[in-house]
Each structure stands twice: as C-alpha cells, then as structure tokens.
Amino acid sequence: MRISDLLRHKGSEVVTATPGLSVTGLLDDLARHNIGAVVVVDDAGALVGIVTERDVVRRLNDRGAQLLHAPVAEIMTTRVVTCERGDDVTAIAKIMTERRVRHMPVVADGSLVGLVSIGDVVRGRIEQLESQSEQLERYIVRGSS
Template sequence: MTISVKQILDQKGHAFYAVRPTDSVFDALSVMAQFDIGCVLVTDGDRLVGIFTERDYARKVVLKGLMSRNVKVGDLMTSAPFTVTRGHTVDEVMETMTEKRFRHIPVVENNKVLGIVTIGDMVKSIVSQQERTIKHLEHYIAGDLAAE
C-alpha cells in the first residue's frame, strides 16, 4: 500500500511554525527552541519565501562569527525551498530527502502552505508500513487470514 503525504499530514496534523524574513535569526531560534523543532518556514504574508534550519544556523551564523540578534532570517534562509504536494508518496519524498540531503520539506499547493513533512515522519511511516506487512504475512503463513 502506498502512503501519501496527505495521509501523513492527516495523521500528524498540519501545524507548522513560520517567521518573517525581517525577523532576527535569534527570533527564529527562539521559536525553534520553544516548539522543539529543527526548522521554521519563512513566509511573507501567506506566501512561502524560504526555510531556515538548524543547519543554516550552524553554517551561516556560527561558523561565520555572526551575531544571531543582528542578522535577519531573510539574509540566511534557503530561498525558494523544494516543496511537495499532498499527492506525493512517502517513497518519492524519502528518495528526494535522501538525494538532496533534506530533513524538512514544506507541503504546498496553489501557493498555500499546508504543512511540513520531516525525515522522521517518513521513517515512522515506512516502519509502520513494514510492521503491517509483517503482521499480514505472519497471519497468512499461520493460515488465519480470516482473523484479520
């Protein structure tokens, strides 16, 4: 059975956290710490303009000796981030995350952010799918498929 991004969002929820490009990196980090998340989306009104991650912070602030209170998210964010739609499958998203080394991908349709999926969401979905397959096979081998 193929699992879609829609199913992932329906299960985990559509919540995401966003900051504005004019917010300081410190403000973005505060949101990330408050909600124990690894990234924030960067929006201008309702429009997605970027993503800011822990990796961006480590490579673009810490290593360059910048002060997070003095730098704007818009100066360091990843502009025009890769996005997926609800119709993408877990396998497609996992392949993209692996190839491009992403850990977070916004879900966008008709220029509207619907949520975000993470590598953790993908792994959890794949493990659940494999567990269901194993149980199905165990029942099949035991001859009690009618018990399902």
C-alpha cells in the same frame, strides 16, 4: 502511504516566520516549539524560504555573533524542495535522502498545508513495512491451516 497520511497523524500546524525576523527571534521560535526548521513566508503567506538549525550554525561559524541581529532572509534557503499531500512517502524519502533535505513543506494549490521531517517520513515508512509484514504473516498462517 501518502504524505496526507503522515499529516493526518502529526497534524498540519507549521511554525512560520517572516523574512525580516531576526536570527535571535528565529532561535527563540525553534527553542519554544522544540523544532529544527521554520518555514519562511511573505506577508501574503506565500512560501519564500526555509531556515534550519543547521543554517544558523553554519552562518554563525562564518559571521560570528553579529549574525544574531541579521534577518532570517540572509540565511534562509530560497530554493525550497516541497511535496504535495498525494505524494508517496517512499518517493519523498528518496528525494529527501538524495537532496539531503531534512524538512519538506507540503503545499496544495500554492498554499502551505503542512511540514514533514525526515523523522516523520521514516516513522511512516516503518509503520508501512510493519503493516505489510503483519499482512504476510496472516496470509501465511491462513495458507498453512
């Protein structure tokens, strides 16, 4: 199974923000879309970072309520781990686990084309394992008849 299979199922819409968006604006976007991460892009649409609920909570602990007025650029992760549509879901699951990444932007030719979460990857992997199990059961039943 490839990342493109996951995107085909979930869609390729990605909620983005600019680096100048306030943390309060970010929280509004997260709540409105019921998501845990937003990809940060520059004015040209190029990927420049990612910011998650976890980033907000950790920085709130450090800086207090004044953080709410700060720009997203101050709390976003700039060394973003990305994948491509052709990448294998199992390999991406391993990378996400090893690097403790819950959200991974999908890029193609330098452009943002989707976002997968660890939940999407796990769901895809489960579907893959269920399909393999069904194929084995059919093979076994045919072989014993």
